Amino acid sequence: MSAATTTQPAVRFDHVTKDFGGGVLGLDEITVDFAAGAITVLLGLSGSGKSTMLRHINGLHRATKGDVTVLGRDVSMLSGRALRSLRRDIGVIFQSFNLIGPMSVLENVCTGQLGSLKGPRLSLMMYPRSVRREAMDKLERVGLANRAYQRADTLSGGQQQRVAIARALMQHPRVLLADEPVASLDPVSARDVMSLLKEISAEHQLTVISSLHQVQLAIDFADQIVGLRSGRVVLNRSTQGLDAVQASKIYDDVAGVGTREAAGGGPL
Ligand SMILES: Nc1ncnc2c1ncn2[C@@H]1O[C@H](COP(=O)(O)OP(=O)(O)O)[C@@H](O)[C@H]1O
Numbered sequence: 001m002s003a004a005t006t007t008q009p010a011v012r013f014d015h016v017t018k019d020f021g022g023g024v025l026g027l028d029e030i031t032v033d034f035a036a037g038a039i040t041v042l043l044g045l046s047g048s049g050k051s052t053m054l055r056h057i058n059g060l061h062r063a064t065k066g067d068v069t070v071l072g073r074d075v076s077m078l079s080g081r082a083l084r085s086l087r088r089d090i091g092v093i094f095q096s097f098n099l100i101g102p103m104s105v106l107e108n109v110c111t112g113q114l115g116s117l118k119g120p121r122l123s124l125m126m127y128p129r130s131v132r133r134e135a136m137d138k139l140e141r142v143g144l145a146n147r148a149y150q151r152a153d154t155l156s157g158g159q160q161q162r163v164a165i166a167r168a169l170m171q172h173p174r175v176l177l178a179d180e181p182v183a184s185l186d187p188v189s190a191r192d193v194m195s196l197l198k199e200i201s202a203e204h205q206l207t208v209i210s211s212l213h214q215v216q217l218a219i220d221f222a223d224q225i226v227g228l229r230s231g232r233v234v235l236n237r238s239t240q241g242l243d244a245v246q247a248s249k250i251y252d253d254v255a256g257v258g259t260r261e262a263a264g265g266g267p268l
């Protein structure tokens, strides 16, 4: 157990400010450690800076001030080959799944390997057999092997997100970024996807950093909750031993006291 407390964080923000110009601070002096192998949820209202934080982790945004360190590497120092190498260690899933709709489920999963394969692939048979086999294993893991040859756009939202997770796993990521992964899903599918992320994180010691706007999902599935408001960290706590009073305080901290609409797990 002590190993968990002594290992380096997978991701570290050290006094990170992002100035988008015109007085808009996307991030304002953010200092947070993201523990390796854990699930951390970024919780906040729309516009609070969640996506901006995630984009600093894979180098899509550069900090105006401060340092972002990912897997021991200072992101602001990376470009070209070194940045591509970091990005291979970082899987990403999105609210909108970003699958190629007319393509089969299996082929979508195979595309997760494209970062390490040369040249375009025009059909499933152009992927090496080993890749197809691994893609099938990943589909098995997310419970969708029986859908392998179906068009991706014929699946439900929850199933599509599971395919996107399988695709991300093809690159053997050390960090998985999930930007509102369940925002388009019904409540049951949302919980299924969050449970799957939690299981996979435990199986692979995968660091998961996910934005969410539902407090109850954060409490139920995260190890750590980082609350954001107007680009600032307003909360950073473990979900262990959280009681009802502390849970309700999370709403107040993240939404701002007095703006709480509903207790018990509704959206912020
Ligand atoms: N590329 C950009 N240019 C200018 N402002 C941006 C850009 N991206 C985000 N912002 C601003 O930064 C703030 C945080 O946005 P965002 O990270 O997208 O919030 P969230 O993901 O929590 O909804 C918002 O005020 C948003 O308008």
Ligand SMILES: [Mg+2]
Pocket: 050, 051, 052, 179, 211
């Ligand atoms: Mg966002």
